[in-house]
Amino acid sequence: MNFGKSLRGTVLACALLVWPATMTLAQSGQGERYQPRSERGRLAAELVRRWAGHVQQVYGTAPQRWAQSMAPTFARAPLANLRHAAQMTDYTAMMAAASEPYAHRSAPGAAKAPSPTPAAAVPSERLLYTMLAPCRLADTRTVAQRMSAGEARSFNLQSLTSQGGSQFGCNIPSDASAVTLNITVVNPDIAGYLTVFPTGATRPLASSLNYRTGDVVGNEIIARLGGDPFPTFSVYSYAGADLVIDVAGYFSAAKGEPLDCQQVSSNYINVAAGAVVSAVSPVCPAGYTATGGGCSSNVYPSIEELYFFSFGPQASGSYACQARNRGSNNNVTIRAEAMCCRLPGR
Known part of the structure; x- marks a missing residue:
């Protein structure tokens, strides 16, 4: 696909459908005459018509600005993903469907999610981990606030709509010490990296996620929190890029006796170059409940x-990981791990 031509066409389709922001399609001669020629253009136009008003009402972003910020996503997304997004009746679900890096498949299996890094170390304090259904904390495309090159931006866990997050909140308590994040970079200007660190702390000389020009790539990380009075974290981006950030759980101070936990893991499974492989952890021992997991x-x-x-976790109580080897190294292995916990003495 010629991305430049597709992007120009998508931008035109989106812009004409919302220009000017106060004019209806019936009133706009340009919008009335313009009809997208491709299926991609028609799907993008449908998504803009359906959701531009919602974005303006909830997030305060002008329809034209939102349409322009979404144009690269609509231009790059596989058509199957745009078709799937057009079927969604929830804004967050629509954005997730349109942003998947691989074509949507209706076959049964675990839901797609941004890729995780090797299992991160849990903060050393005695903390209790609470899993959450993935919840949108921020989406710079929604509020048309793309990250600038070299910018370090703080994201909070309480007031989310100002940063493109869920209008209903994500139920993160104010005493949370760390969070599990799925961070996806969308359409970076050049190759670079992200670094996530506690707000107020010195930015470490380490990368949380590497990306290439025009990539859509994500990682799962555990991020410590800083800031006052509410917990926040900061993200530094080497290049200009859009960010999509979901939270999947949080750590808070354990109240009372700590849980008795153990980890169960699958064997390492080889992923040859170009292959797609699944790894599934064993189920938890009797009396234990799966409270989390990861892929390494x-x-x-x-x-x-x-x-x-x-x-993600499976109905059976195990944890499953599915990976694709996009490189040429045939000596790549993966493993699925589940964290199993119980109340002591039970």
Whole structure:
């Protein structure tokens, strides 16, 4: 696909459908005459018509600005994803469907999610982890506030609509010490990296996520929180890019006796170059409940082009990971891990 031509066409389709912001399609001669010629243009136009008003009402973003910020996503997304997005009746679900890096498939299996890094270390304090259904904390496309090159921006966990997050909140308590985040970079200007760190702390000389020009790529990380009076975290981006941030759980101070926990893991499974492989952890021992999990590998995913495009807990109590090896290294392995906990003495 010629991305430049597709992007120009999508921008035109989006812009004409919302210009000017106060004019209806019936009143606009340009909007009335313009009809997208491609299926991609028609789908993009449908999504803009349906959701521009919602974005303006909830997030205060002018329809034209939102349409322009979404144009790269609509231009790059597989058509199957745009068709799937057009069927969604919820804004967050629509954005998730349109932003998937691989074509949507209706086959059964674990829901797609941004790729995780190797299992991150839990903060050293005695903390209790609470899993959440993935909840949108921020989406710079929704509020048309793309990250600038070299910018470090703070994101809070309480007032989310100002940063493109869920209008209903994500139920993160004010005493949370750390959060599990799925961070996706969309359409960066050049190759670079992100660093996530506690607000108010010195930015570490480390990368949380590497990306390439025009990429749509994500990682799962555990981020410590800083800030006052409400917990926040900061994200530094080397290049200009849009960010989509979901929260999947949080750590808070344990109240009372700590849980008795143990980790169960699958064997390491080889992922040959170009292959897609699944790893599934054992179920928890009797009396234990799965409280979390993760995916690990013998290589650094961003360097070796290993992409975890599906992961999460299963109804059976196990934890499953699905990865694609986009590189040429045949000596790549993955493993699925589940964290199993119980109240002591029970």
